[in-house]
Amino acid sequence: MAYGGGGYALSYPLVEALVAKLDECIEKYHFIWAGDKLQSYCLADLGADLIPEKGFHQMDLRGDLSGFLSSHPTAPLLSLHHFGALAPLFPGMDRHGSVLQIMKAANVDQSRMLQQSVCYVRARNWTFSVSWGYSAHVYENIFPRSYLKLPIETFRPWLRGWFPFYMFNTRRVSRNPCEAPHWFFFDSLEQVEGGVVTSYTRKFIRNMTSCSFSGDISADPLASIRVFSPITPKEGRKVECCDVEYEGADVANIRLRDCRSDEIIS
Incomplete structure (x- = not known):
């Protein structure tokens, strides 16, 4: 799962596949309130796993x-x-x-x-x-x-x-x-x-x-x-x-x- 705050990127073909199944996925995982977590579940069901990218920074620093x-x-x-x-x-x-x-x-x-x-x-x-x-x-x-x-x-x-x-x-x-x-x-x-x-x-x-x-x-x-x-x-x-x-x-x-x-x- 990628943190929404730190950022994540989807390819165009993956977005097209996600849009086609999004309503069905939201109904299936209605108990998940966090958008980034919901999306990670939907993408996993489509066979797409997260590839970590070092350039996205969840900067938990001050x-x-x-x-x-x-x-x-x-x-x-x-x-x-x-x-x-x-x-x-x-x-x-x-x-x-x-x-x-x-x-x-x-x-x-x-x-x-x-x-x-x-x-x-x-x-x-x-x-x-x-x-x-x-x-x-x-x-x-x-x-x-x-x-x-x-x-x-x-x-x-x-x-x-x-x-x-x-x-x-x-x-x-x-x-x-x-x-x-x-x-x-x-x-x-x-x-x-x-x-x-x-x-x-x-x-x-x-x-x-x-x-x-x-x-x-x-x-x-x-x-x-x-x-x-x-x-x-x-x-x-x-x-x-x-x-x-x-x-x-x-x-x-x-x-x-x-x-x-x-x-x-x-």
Whole structure:
């Protein structure tokens, strides 16, 4: 059964089959009051079972969703239910302005929205994590993708006192400079030959010391991150790898690409 709030989708042929049997089904299951549950029974009788889709979100969370959206699963973003219980998606914006902002990227390449790419500047011991169209993180340490896939717990549970609070694992917000990222948020995009460049800017200072005792690998000078994404087919989105160009200025340039055969993202 799919929650109606989180959303579900039916194919046109399935809708046609359902309409033909709907009155009969309602009479058969007259004791079921919830529409989504009733529909799941009707569809089961037609031989159609639910196929879970990670992009439908029954967002039983409150507060700041940035930690969740920055580690979104590899699936198209389709819905965020209970959106009114969440803080605005972008710092310094209201909820309406945040929706308009994130739609700038979604209108250009919906299939790539929030898809996470991880790459490294090993000379500086930096890790970059880009959530396309939303945010970019810079860590002054090397972390594997298996770790960065865990959402940072910037949000709160829907109800206090219930354990476990979430149906997924999380990372706690850290004040350790070797664990806490520098946060950059989507600012603008530009369509260029062969793809799109999205820009992410620093909205607030991390306000920590450098992870390195010498301070020579601090990411504090970074003011913005530019990400080039090539034009790719919209079907079958998969994890992408990336390369970083950084020569000590206040801008880092990242180019997304297909992962190479047997490439390990760590």
